Amino acid sequence: MPHVDPLDRADLPQFEEKFARYDEIRGFLPNSILTMARRPNIAKAFMDLNQAILYEGTVPEDLKMMVALMTSMATGCRYCQGHMANLSHVYDVPDKKIAAVWECETSPLFTEAEKAALVLAREAAGVPNDVTEAHFAALKPHFNDAEIVEIVASIALFGYLNRWNDTMATTMEAHPAAVAKKAMPAWDEGKHGASE
Numbered sequence: 001m002p003h004v005d006p007l008d009r010a011d012l013p014q015f016e017e018k019f020a021r022y023d024e025i026r027g028f029l030p031n032s033i034l035t036m037a038r039r040p041n042i043a044k045a046f047m048d049l050n051q052a053i054l055y056e057g058t059v060p061e062d063l064k065m066m067v068a069l070m071t072s073m074a075t076g077c078r079y080c081q082g083h084m085a086n087l088s089h090v091y092d093v094p095d096k097k098i099a100a101v102w103e104c105e106t107s108p109l110f111t112e113a114e115k116a117a118l119v120l121a122r123e124a125a126g127v128p129n130d131v132t133e134a135h136f137a138a139l140k141p142h143f144n145d146a147e148i149v150e151i152v153a154s155i156a157l158f159g160y161l162n163r164w165n166d167t168m169a170t171t172m173e174a175h176p177a178a179v180a181k182k183a184m185p186a187w188d189e190g191k192h193g194a195s196e
Contacts, residue, residue: 002169006034014040018047025090030083032161032170046160053157057150059143062091063114067121067154070101074125077162078190079170084158085183086176098183113142117151124155125162165192 009019009029015037022029036043054064065088072080088098100107104118116138123130139148164170172192180187 002031002035002171004035004038004168006031006171007037009034012037012040015043015047018044021051026083026086026175028173028175030170031173032079032165032168035168035170036164049157053150053153057147059117059147059150059154060091062088062093063117064150064154065091066093066098066101066114067117067151068158069098070104070118070121071125071155071158072162073102074122075159075162075166077158077166078188079165079172079192080158080162081184081187082172082176082180082189082192085180085187089179089183095183099185116142120151121155124152125159 012019012034019029019033022033033043033047036046054068055061065084069081069084069088072084085098089095094109097107097109100109101118102122104110104115110118116135120131120135120139123132123135136148139151143151169191171194172189177189
């Protein structure tokens with residue numbers, strides 16, 4: 001059960017244009033945003049930042065979704081894991097690759113560029129942060145400086161979301177839960193389940 005209930009979408013007409021984008025890409029509106037909307041400026045700032053980081057730039061969206069999934073796996077936020085398994089699926093990442101994200105270093109499913117970005121995400125999400133110069137050296141053959149900023153921004157965005165959703169115990173929506181359970185059979189909603 002969430003610690004703060006999300007608002008009803010119908011009570012937030014000022015965000016309908018932004019909400020429609022979530023409907024178009026994900027097929028639903030996340031409860032996390034409906035909770036943030038209790039402070040409209042926070043919700044607006046988040047949606048604008050989310051758009052700039054995940055949907056703009058030159059790093060492929062599928063990689064950014066997997067980076068966010070790895071970040072969420074490293075922090076343990078099951079709400080964000082479910083959402084990012086769903087968005088990885090939306091951007092055509094096969095289920096077997098979604099399931100193998102944590103083992104990216106040893107899996108033949110990932111390119112060297114993907115491995116470098118995913119390992120950076122895992123190490124950056126830890127507390128304390130374990131990123132070293134070697135992690136950036138692994139990125140540089142594959143990404144320019146602007147793309148590295150984009151990858152780190154994806155990690156940092158989920159630093160916020162992982163803390164937000166795990167702290168709020170945001171209730172998982174049915175659609176991303178179903179996708180995550182199919183792609184990662186051992187996954188469950190944990191405290192984000194509707195009945196908990």
